[in-house]
Amino acid sequence: MNHKIYPVTEVGKVTGAFTHFSDPGAGIRTLSTDSRKLADMDHAVFFALAGRRDGHQFIPEVYQAGVRNFIVSAYDRDLDRYPGANFLVVPDTLKALQALAAHHRSQFSFPVIAITGSNGKTVVKEWLYQLLAPEYHVIRSPKSYNSQIGVPLSVWEMNESHTLAIFETGISRTGEMEALREVIQPTIGILTNIGEAHQSGFSSREEKIAEKLRLFKQTGLFIYAPFYLENYIGEIPGERRFTWSRHGHADLEVVDDEILEDKYQFLRGRFGAEEVQCLVPFMDAASVENVICCWATLLALGYDPEVADDRLEKLQPVRMRLELKNGINNCSVIDDSYSLDTSSLAIALDFLKQQNQHPKRTLILSDLPGTGPQDDLYEQVASLLGNKFVDRLIGVGPVIGTHHDKFKMQAQFFDSTEELLDNLGNLKLVSETILLKGARIFGFERISKALTQKVHETILEINLNALEFNLNFYRSQLRPGVGIMAVVKAFSYGSGSFEIANLLQFNKVDYLAVAFADEGVALRKAGITLPIMVMSADAGSLDTLIAHGLEPEVYSSRILEELITVLSQKKTEKYPVHIKLDTGMHRLGFMPAEVGGMLELLRNAPSVKVKSAFSHLVSSEDAADDAFTSHQAALFSELTATMEETLGYSFLRHLSNTSGVTRHPSAQFDMVRLGIGLYGIDTAFKTRSPLQTAVVLKTSISQVKILEPGETVGYNRRGVLPHGGKIATVKIGYADGYDRRLGNGAGKMSINGYLVPTIGNICMDMCMLDVTGTNAREGDEVIVFDEEIRIEEMARQLGTIPYEILTGVSQRVKRVYFYE
Numbered sequence: 162m163n164h165k166i167y168p169v170t171e172v173g174k175v176t177g178a179f180t181h182f183s184d185p186g187a188g189i190r191t192l193s194t195d196s197r198k199l200a201d202m203d204h205a206v207f208f209a210l211a212g213r214r215d216g217h218q219f220i221p222e223v224y225q226a227g228v229r230n231f232i233v234s235a236y237d238r239d240l241d242r243y244p245g246a247n248f249l250v251v252p253d254t255l256k257a258l259q260a261l262a263a264h265h266r267s268q269f270s271f272p273v274i275a276i277t278g279s280n281g282k283t284v285v286k287e288w289l290y291q292l293l294a295p296e297y298h299v300i301r302s303p304k305s306y307n308s309q310i311g312v313p314l315s316v317w318e319m320n321e322s323h324t325l326a327i328f329e330t331g332i333s334r335t336g337e338m339e340a341l342r343e344v345i346q347p348t349i350g351i352l353t354n355i356g357e358a359h360q361s362g363f364s365s366r367e368e369k370i371a372e373k374l375r376l377f378k379q380t381g382l383f384i385y386a387p388f389y390l391e392n393y394i395g396e397i398p399g400e401r402r403f404t405w406s407r408h409g410h411a412d413l414e415v416v417d418d419e420i421l422e423d424k425y426q427f428l429r430g431r432f433g434a435e436e437v438q439c440l441v442p443f444m445d446a447a448s449v450e451n452v453i454c455c456w457a458t459l460l461a462l463g464y465d466p467e468v469a470d471d472r473l474e475k476l477q478p479v480r481m482r483l484e485l486k487n488g489i490n491n492c493s494v495i496d497d498s499y500s501l502d503t504s505s506l507a508i509a510l511d512f513l514k515q516q517n518q519h520p521k522r523t524l525i526l527s528d529l530p531g532t533g534p535q536d537d538l539y540e541q542v543a544s545l546l547g548n549k550f551v552d553r554l555i556g557v558g559p560v561i562g563t564h565h566d567k568f569k570m571q572a573q574f575f576d577s578t579e580e581l582l583d584n585l586g587n588l589k590l591v592s593e594t595i596l597l598k599g600a601r602i603f604g605f606e607r608i609s610k611a612l613t614q615k616v617h618e619t620i621l622e623i624n625l626n627a628l629e630f631n632l633n634f635y636r637s638q639l640r641p642g643v644g645i646m647a648v649v650k651a652f653s654y655g656s657g658s659f660e661i662a663n664l665l666q667f668n669k670v671d672y673l674a675v676a677f678a679d680e681g682v683a684l685r686k687a688g689i690t691l692p693i694m695v696m697s698a699d700a701g702s703l704d705t706l707i708a709h710g711l712e713p714e715v716y717s718s719r720i721l722e723e724l725i726t727v728l729s730q731k732k733t734e735k736y737p738v739h740i741k742l743d744t745g746m747h748r749l750g751f752m753p754a755e756v757g758g759m760l761e762l763l764r765n766a767p768s769v770k771v772k773s774a775f776s777h778l779v780s781s782e783d784a785a786d787d788a789f790t791s792h793q794a795a796l797f798s799e800l801t802a803t804m805e806e807t808l809g810y811s812f813l814r815h816l817s818n819t820s821g822v823t824r825h826p827s828a829q830f831d832m833v834r835l836g837i838g839l840y841g842i843d844t845a846f847k848t849r850s851p852l853q854t855a856v857v858l859k860t861s862i863s864q865v866k867i868l869e870p871g872e873t874v875g876y877n878r879r880g881v882l883p884h885g886g887k888i889a890t891v892k893i894g895y896a897d898g899y900d901r902r903l904g905n906g907a908g909k910m911s912i913n914g915y916l917v918p919t920i921g922n923i924c925m926d927m928c929m930l931d932v933t934g935t936n937a938r939e940g941d942e943v944i945v946f947d948e949e950i951r952i953e954e955m956a957r958q959l960g961t962i963p964y965e966i967l968t969g970v971s972q973r974v975k976r977v978y979f980y981e
């Protein structure tokens with residue numbers, strides 16, 4: 162491995178730690194902050210960070226996995242429990258992480274570019290990487306690692322072989338930037354832009370700008386657009402400054418833009434006395450702005466304008482996400498072929514490890530970019546694969562095969578992507594999870610195409626990061642010790658099954674709940690080991706339940722008696738059951754008067770044990786019914802107290818659903834049942850929801866037509882165009898779940914940023930949009946709902962609730978998952 166190894170004693174000094182060494186000779190080269198993502202055990206140090214979950218809690222698990230160095234802020238004085246371990250005790254483990262990264266950064270004297278801004282940071286970083294790669298060996302932040310933790314981890318990856326670094330930073334409140342500046346110590350600064358949106362972490366726009374500019378305090382060169390700093394009265398950093406503008410005087414002034422061939426943007430500008438130009442393969446406003454920022458950077462760095470033009474024209478779109486799709490032969494395919502280096506490989510492998518639906522995991526990996534002797538590099542790759550449970554490796558490229566002896570798993574090698582494609586049939590890829598990870602020049606998208614099922618072009622995209630974010634949001638609302646049961650009934654509210662459950666399991670929720678036994682069985686088959694509650698269990702499914710370790714909800718004496726009979730025949734003892742109490746919903750559950758009889762049955766039945774008792778709130782989102790909610794909570798409290806007293810043991814109690822969590826903190830009891838909130842919908846938030854949108858429904862345009870005045874569109878001539886216009890036919894209809902009542906202008910979709918209405922009646926498999934005045938073309942992507950076109954609003958329009966819209970997206974619409 163190329164990375165420098167620091168003696169643990171030096172790490173102790175740099176972090177100012179009080180040290181407890183059992184092995185003072187240890188060396189450190191890998192930083193670890195997540196117990197689920199460990200690697201390079203011999204040289205790793207684990208930082209017990211205080212976060213949503215206190216990192217100290219994971220020390221035994223991390224020690225068990227083989228890590229021996231720990232940076233902690235509190236420690237167990239019983240060090241005998243950790244033979245051979247080093248403990249470095251510091252007041253603040255995050256500060257220690259940052260100090261260590263800053264120390265590492267100081268070892269290098271090549272240029273370091275830091276990027277910040279409200280939008281476009283990651284794209285500008287990736288594009289600069291593409292633009293500068295011919296001259297430099299660039300180290301850059303993986304994906305969008307730009308936080309207080311992400312930045313030090315990115316900087317730590319710098320090594321002797323690099324000649325340029327590009328790091329991005331993101332902050333959410335005052336006081337954070339100085340820490341990042343000390344870690345990055347940038348020599349060149351780039352501000353992409355400043356968004357208008359008011360951010361809660363800052364008291365004013367002025368303060369937000371001042372905080373962002375702090376990053377560039379000591380840079381030799383600062384590149385920015387003065388437009389974003391208009392009216393800013395503070396000092397503008399940078400020994401030297403390079404400005405760009407589309408509206409006035411600057412070092413690079415863009416004076417004109419023009420769309421060519423419907424796919425290029427031709428930009429003309431002035432650079433000092435020179436006329437400059439560039440042709441870029443993007444048309445949307447955000448991309449063009451990011452391009453100009455990159456253009457300015459190239460010129461500021463002294464590149465010839467013609468070279469700049471040449472390179473900008475070849476920019477590739479940035480795709481920063483892993484996509485999980487259904488593959489052929491019952492495989493799942495994780496597609497991540499946008500870039501390849503060891504840090505993005507490690508991230509992709511973590512995701513592979515998280516998906517348990519198939520017992521076998523295969524990695525298709527190309528040569529890693531780079532030149533010179535690469536023993537260390539492939540050594541590092543092999544150790545990553547070993548640690549992350551890859552069963553089979555398929556290597557592609559002239560180099561990787563020469564390192565075959567380093568890979569301990571089943572392995573095969575091909576010289577080129579073409580050769581692999583020719584042999585695809587012989588590889589026998591069946592019922593496994595396949596990770597595709599290739600450098601861009603290998604064109605792995607061709608393999609992806611060959612391995613994935615053809616998708617009907619209407620897809621429901623599920624953003625797993627957003628789901629994780631929302632889970633963490635609700636976690637932060639819980640009182641200490643309160644657990645989470647994630648409700649994944651109805652294919653996780655229409656968004657998938659094992660893909661979501663695997664993510665939830667990885668994120669350590671405590672329980673899952675499904676509606677029917679079949680759903681639970683499918684999850685068990687996909688490797689879900691979490692306890693699972695089945696809400697509609699009946700006598701017919703009891704055998705299946707027991708065979709798969711699923712736990713039934715018991716809502717009546719009849720069900721309880723049947724269950725006891727089956728379990729006693731099987732001589733089972735203490736089978737976990739969940740008692741449903743009816744506190745006001747009047748759907749399923751024991752009425753208060755029936756509790757006595759239920760307890761009588763339970764007391765005489767050693768075959769079952771109450772694992773939990775629960776009830777359901779009827780109106781948790783609605784303030785008008787708060788009195789009734791309180792009444793439900795009080796009744797629930799009373800009934801469960803009686804149960805515990807009679808049974809002589811305690812069990813978990815849970816009452817709240819999504820909206821109950823934030824609106825009724827006192828009703829959290831021992832656990833909450835979280836459903837729709839995971840997908841970013843919680844009607845308790847009337848405005849300004851803190852959640853992220855996790856599901857986006859998309860389709861595409863099949864045909865565009867220009868119509869004369871007076872012509873009509875669709876069945877029964879309901880769509881009328883008195884002045885003529887342009888219409889687009891898109892591949893979604895009521896059979897896909899797009900409600901027919903959204904026809905004739907009621908529904909809106911968005912194309913290239915234009916919000917356009919439906920026209921005419923919605924058909925079964927398609928519908929038409931009025932795209933007059935827009936640049937809509939055949940093949941363009943069409944957004945049906947997302948964070949702008951909100952499901953809540955559609956539901957309101959249709960007189961229904963978001964739950965129905967979500968679960969109404971038909972199963973023929975393919976689900977695609979992604980993870981950034």
Ligand SMILES: *Cc1c(COP(=O)(O)O)cnc(C)c1O
Nearest residue numbers: 648777818819834835836837838
């Ligand atoms: C569906 C369901 C939930 C989840 O409700 P959300 O409002 O989606 O959070 C919780 N409990 C029960 C019994 C349910 O049926």
